[in-house]
Amino acid sequence: MNLPLGIFVDTRTKAIVQGITGSQGSFHTKLMLGYGTQIVAGVTPRKGGTRVHNVPVYDTVEEALKKHEADVSVIFVPAPFAADAAFEALEGELKILVIITEHIPVRDAVQVMARAKRQGAVVIGPNTPGIITPAECKLGIMPAHIFRRGTVGIASRSGTLTYEIAVGISKMGLGQSTCVGLGGDPVVGLSFVEVLREFEKDKHTEAVVLIGEIGGDMEEQAAEFISTEGYAKPVVAFVAGRTAPLGRRMGHAGAIVMGGTGTAKSKIEAFKAAGVEVAEKPSDVAKMLAERLRGKDIFGGAESET
């Protein structure tokens, strides 16, 4: 067996699913299990004692963790109850939360992030497709077949756009070490900077792709980090929303230019100033990566693809 690769999650990862009996929770638990991900337990209040795809279900996280060892919770709980589910997971000392739920109020999200920070837990999302280390572990709702084991780390604020770019990378003969969706909300747990740090430490990751969009200043912070730290690996970026009007929310709660901050122009300029190549079109990302990684013996090295 190959050594585990990627960041945050690998073959050893054990997860519980909160909201496992709902239609989304149950459907994606099946797909995650099919991918080989270890889902050891599920939690849905009042459904304790049942099973979903043969995974035992408990009423509380506390009970689930008494019977099973786990380090991650994947949360599919509906928005009005999602923050409480996240707090429950944090009180259970889980190290990583993957919050798939969209439409969680910001006031709830800031409290979850503050609590997670206090105990050093990582929150992926909310409003994320999740995280995948191809051929090892998938925690989320992304279509697995478009990813292949490889050396490109991807961090993104969007779902389908990530798939678009990941397909291109896979077709180019490159694959992904880990692909992590930060989430489309204004307040999310992980930033590009934190993911860049992880990818820098990961010896399997040869290059990083950042997929940003309008709103906030996460991309500008990443650019600042890359230039001041002298980031060791090539980074290619794409920023969606160059043509988005000011003050309008573009689908994602977090995709909005407010008071002149968060424009695509500002992000693209910051990246370019930091020496990061910025793709004009999604399909250019794979080409730019291929160019940057030329000469490195990483093409076609995906024999363990699922």
Place this chain on the structure above:
Amino acid sequence: MKLFEHEAKEILSKYEIPIPNGGLANSPAQARETATRVNAPVVVKAQVLVAGRGKAGGILFANSPREAELSSRKLLGAEIMGLRVQCVLVEEKLLVRRELYFGITLDRSSRSYVAIASSEGGVNIEETAATAPEKIVKVFVDPLYGFRPHHARQIVKKLGYMGDQMRELVAIFLKLYRVAMDYDAELCEMNPLVETTQGKFVAADARLIIDDNALYRHPDFQRRLIEEGGTELNEQELKARKSGLAYVKLDGNIGVIGNGAGLVMATLDVVELYGGKPANFLDVGGGASSDKMAAALDLVLSDPRVEVVFINVLGGITRCDEIAEGILEVKSRIGFVKPMVIRLVGTNEEKGKRILTEAGIQVLDSMEEAAERAVEIVKAGR
């Protein structure tokens, strides 16, 4: 959801934050009555959901009830920055010593709320922050700990107040924080917060934006939005919202539909890159059914400026066959009134493509190619 000034002030008043004497008027006669009751010079303010209405002529002064009636006649039914004035707020004109700013808003970088104050209120606070940052006081709020009296005192000292005035201001700041939290505010501000010539503090203007994702906790406003409108959204945008579609009207002629906010934004960018102008942003979301796809297509086709529709779907949890069925449903109902360019890949791609090609509709594989085609069609139609 943006609240009208009068709605925001009603909330502030409920929390015992001083607001000017006055009331809402739907007719000139009512404006006159209110001005009579106030019994002093008044301000007549158009209730529209846009910043900068003062410069656009939306705020008028009146020295008598008769003048208030005339001013409101001018404003009611008029358009201020493209928005129709349905009602006006008639309030006593304050005698101003100083205009302050105080607001609570979300700070995305620190993943927390921030209290912002300035001794120079009455103007755009973002401009002040950019041009004279030394005039801005900021306190970041730990979400698990809250905005506390000593935080308010720190701010008040920096604004230069003490004694009774300090006590009054601290109380107002704490109340506004309470409002911001209780109403799930994305932004809650008093601008200006006026210090009157008597040394009292009054919220002369107030803005409150409720986090859309938290609207279920504020059913009165949710109902108001859905039933009465009264929103910055136009008719199509409101309709989209009711059908669970994310739609933003733009000023071009290429209607765009896709799945996923990032993908649709990128699609708009690529359309512009090839020299086209998108007519709208429309995200059908993840796992859209054929019904939702049909609703999306109907919405885009209802825009008379749309000359071609570009559908860009990459199926993950969305199934291409559902998308195809939705397109066919619209075709069988109203026919193809506008040319369509469709890019369809991903989950159940073969099935989706078969459904469309059998109906004589061509499907493309690359979004760039499809964008180029859409732009060509518009140009050829000229």
